[in-house]
Amino acid sequence: MASQPEGFNFEQMHGKQRVRVARVWKNKEGRHFFVEWNVNISLLSDCVNAYVHDDNSDIVATDTMKNTVYVKAKECSEQVSVEEFAILLAKHFTSFYHQVTHAIINIVEKPWERVYIDGQPHEHGFKLGSEKHTTEVILKKSGVIQLTSGVEGLALLKTTKSGFEGYIRDQYTALPETRERMLATEVTASWRYAYESLSSVPQKPQFFTDRYLDVKKDLVDTFYGPPKEGVYSPSVQNTLYLMAKSVLNRFPDISSIKLKMPNIHFLPVNLKNKDNQTIVKFADDVYLPTDEPHGSIQASLSRFWSKM
Numbered sequence: 001m002a003s004q005p006e007g008f009n010f011e012q013m014h015g016k017q018r019v020r021v022a023r024v025w026k027n028k029e030g031r032h033f034f035v036e037w038n039v040n041i042s043l044l045s046d047c048v049n050a051y052v053h054d055d056n057s058d059i060v061a062t063d064t065m066k067n068t069v070y071v072k073a074k075e076c077s078e079q080v081s082v083e084e085f086a087i088l089l090a091k092h093f094t095s096f097y098h099q100v101t102h103a104i105i106n107i108v109e110k111p112w113e114r115v116y117i118d119g120q121p122h123e124h125g126f127k128l129g130s131e132k133h134t135t136e137v138i139l140k141k142s143g144v145i146q147l148t149s150g151v152e153g154l155a156l157l158k159t160t161k162s163g164f165e166g167y168i169r170d171q172y173t174a175l176p177e178t179r180e181r182m183l184a185t186e187v188t189a190s191w192r193y194a195y196e197s198l199s200s201v202p203q204k205p206q207f208f209t210d211r212y213l214d215v216k217k218d219l220v221d222t223f224y225g226p227p228k229e230g231v232y233s234p235s236v237q238n239t240l241y242l243m244a245k246s247v248l249n250r251f252p253d254i255s256s257i258k259l260k261m262p263n264i265h266f267l268p269v270n271l272k273n274k275d276n277q278t279i280v281k282f283a284d285d286v287y288l289p290t291d292e293p294h295g296s297i298q299a300s301l302s303r304f305w306s307k308m
């Protein structure tokens with residue numbers, strides 16, 4: 001929220017970060033459903049008087065914001081997706097408080113998954129998976145919405161069908177060109193939905209959870225290619241682009257996608273002993289895994305116009 005106290009340009013917002021909540025739902029058959037969320041709230045309201053004077057009368061206390069997360073979780077009698085929960089919080093803050101003009105809600109869902117015992121789904125047992133489902137909702141009082149979903153920590157690796165050739169070679173270059181290498185990354189993706197107003201957001205229960213799983217599958221399938229033959233990657237850049245393009249081609253209600261794909265290096269191992277005899281000669285088999293330094297490659301792709 002921008003304002004001009006005492007002739008200055010001034011921007012401010014306040015909120016509560018890292019509000020952790022877990023919620024259990026039980027169906028009639030006795031099956032339990034479980035989520036754990038880490039919620040970040042930022043509210044924009046005209047509370048310049050709190051900064052400039054000692055007048056807090058326009059402030060929603062951040063402690064109140066924290067309590068609201070638990071009240072709203074309690075009120076969700078049916079299971080909701082992380083996107084739906086972010087939207088209902090944003091709706092609450094922008095409608096309940098006349099002072100609040102915008103709400104920004106970010107949530108990261110911890111990847112608890114139902115456990116399977118001897119192939120059978122457990123009724124109330126969960127284990128921690130790997131990648132995390134994220135969302136961001138920016139809602140204005142008018143109902144104008146920006147809805148983004150994403151995935152964090154999606155670790156992917158393939159042991160062949162990757163190379164890197166034809167790059168600038170100069171006196172600083174040591175890297176040999178190759179058509180045979182390991183390709184490993186940890187994808188962070190966020191995609192923006194084209195829904196522009198609260199009233200156009202799909203209401204179907206679990207719509208956004210299904211969409212999250214479908215987008216993730218599309219990203220993963222494009223990275224690997226078909227199970228038998230795979231697909232050759234000439235660079236992380238090209239693979240990233242194909243992944244982003246595939247998502248936009250498949251999902252008309254997604255208007256843009258941003259991908260971060262660090263190039264996590266596995267270094268070939270070649271070892272000589274003290275007498276200069278080779279004891280390990282690399283043949284695309286023994287690697288030194290590293291996590292730093294790593295290449296950092298990121299891009300975003302968006303439509304010129306919405307397909308919806």
Ligand SMILES: O=c1[nH]c(=O)c2[nH]c(=O)[nH]c2[nH]1
Pocket residue numbers: 164175234235236237263295
């Ligand atoms: O796919 C790659 N992209 C790069 O930009 C790069 N740079 C590098 O050293 N190795 C690679 N690999």
